[in-house]
Amino acid sequence: MNFRSRALRRLTVLLTLAVSCVSMPSARAQAHAVSGQAVYKLTQEYLAAAPKRYIGSPGHTAAEGFIKQHFKPEAAKGNLITDNFSAHTPIGQLSMTNYIVKFPGKKDGIIVLATHYETNYPLKDINFFGANDGACTTALLIALGQYYREHPPQGYSVWLVFDDGEEAIKEWSSSDSLYGTRHLAAKWSGDGTISHIKAFIVADMIGWKSMNITKESNSTPWLLDLLAKSGKDTGHVSYLFRDSQAIEDDHLPFKQRSVPVLDIIDYQYGTSQDPEAFHHTEKDTIDKISPASLQVSADLFLDVVKLIDQH
Structure with missing residues (x-):
């Protein structure tokens, strides 16, 4: 030649x-810009620091400390907001706290990524650790925050919300649940913030080994379409939409105020015989969580943010 x-x-x-x-x-x-293995390790650390995180417990205080510890650089810039409030519950007034971490972007508008960080209050007397139900998604948002710290948003601002009081204090109802996001939606409606929110996206129960994200019908259709596109973009389409149902979750207070919302959740968490066998039980433990599923979740969240920027 x-x-x-x-x-x-x-x-x-x-x-x-x-x-x-x-x-x-x-x-x-940009695959694996956030490591699923790193999110898994953060989940382990969070559970070790605050295994039981029901409101008013030492573990709840430890959980708050864990979150704040990971956002010291944002706190130094005034971009870690502590939102203290008092909620009327079936057992009286309870003090609760949301944490908002802001990563300013270059476009006028905000994409909110939210998860609850506490554990179920009625289960406070059993060994309920909420590895999938609150812990792994708290770790996921911390890892996403680390990513946006190093790679500041080039489109809309990204705000992380670690909300309190998602779980019922006595029995789930419209008045006994979603305390943190109901408070935040009302607060942001009052000060005008809500008009700048382009999407409010919830992460919930998306770490377990057999994860398949529900097509959640209370979510805004065009955001569900973007999630489906993200599944194709990232090669994770097989993890999406095997089941479809309406779920009451932290996005509802914002949906009620006409904010576009997306609940990224796998509500089925159990066995083929009992699809909810692990949900709100002592079986919601770290052995149910998979770095591979957390990798899928991290990839999807990063890509959905990018797609909203382009929408």
């Missing part, structure tokens, strides 16, 4: 690689 032939062949190979990179789904180009 002469020099010209070798050069032509090399150019052909380079052009083929370039075309492949251009045609590759954009999310795969």
Whole structure:
């Protein structure tokens, strides 16, 4: 093969690689920007620091400390907001706290990523640790915060919300649940913040080994479409939409105020015989959680934010 032939062949190979990179789904180009293994490790650390996090407990205080410890750089800039409030519950007034971590973007608008960080209050007297139900998604948002610290949003601002009081204090109802996001939605309606929110996205129960994210019908249709596109972009479509149902979750107070909302949740958490066998039981433990599922969740969240920026 002469020099010209070798050069032509090399150019052909380079052009083929370039075309492949251009045609590759954009999310795969930034694949694993947040490590599922790192999120899993954070979940372990969170559970060790605050295994039982029901409101008013030492574990709840430890959980608050854990969150604040991971956002000291944002606190120094005034971008960690402590939102203390008092909620009227079936057992009286309870003090609760939301934490908001702000990562300013370059466009006018806010994408909110939210999760509850506490554990179920009625289960306070059993060994309920909420590894999937609150712990792993708290770890996921902390890891996403670390990513946005190093890679500031180039589109809309991204705000992380660690909300309190998602769980019922006595028995789930419209008045005994979602305390943190009901408070926050009302507060942001009053000060005008809510008009700047482009999407309010909830992370809930998306760490377990057999995860398949529910097509949640209280979510805004165009955001469900973006989540489906994100599944294709990231190669995770098999983790989406095997089941469909309406779920009452932290997005509802914002949906009621006409904010676009998306609940990223796998409500089925159990066995084929009993799809809710692990939900709100002592079986919701770290052995049910998978770094692979947390990787899928991290990839999807990053890609959905990117797609909303482009929407």
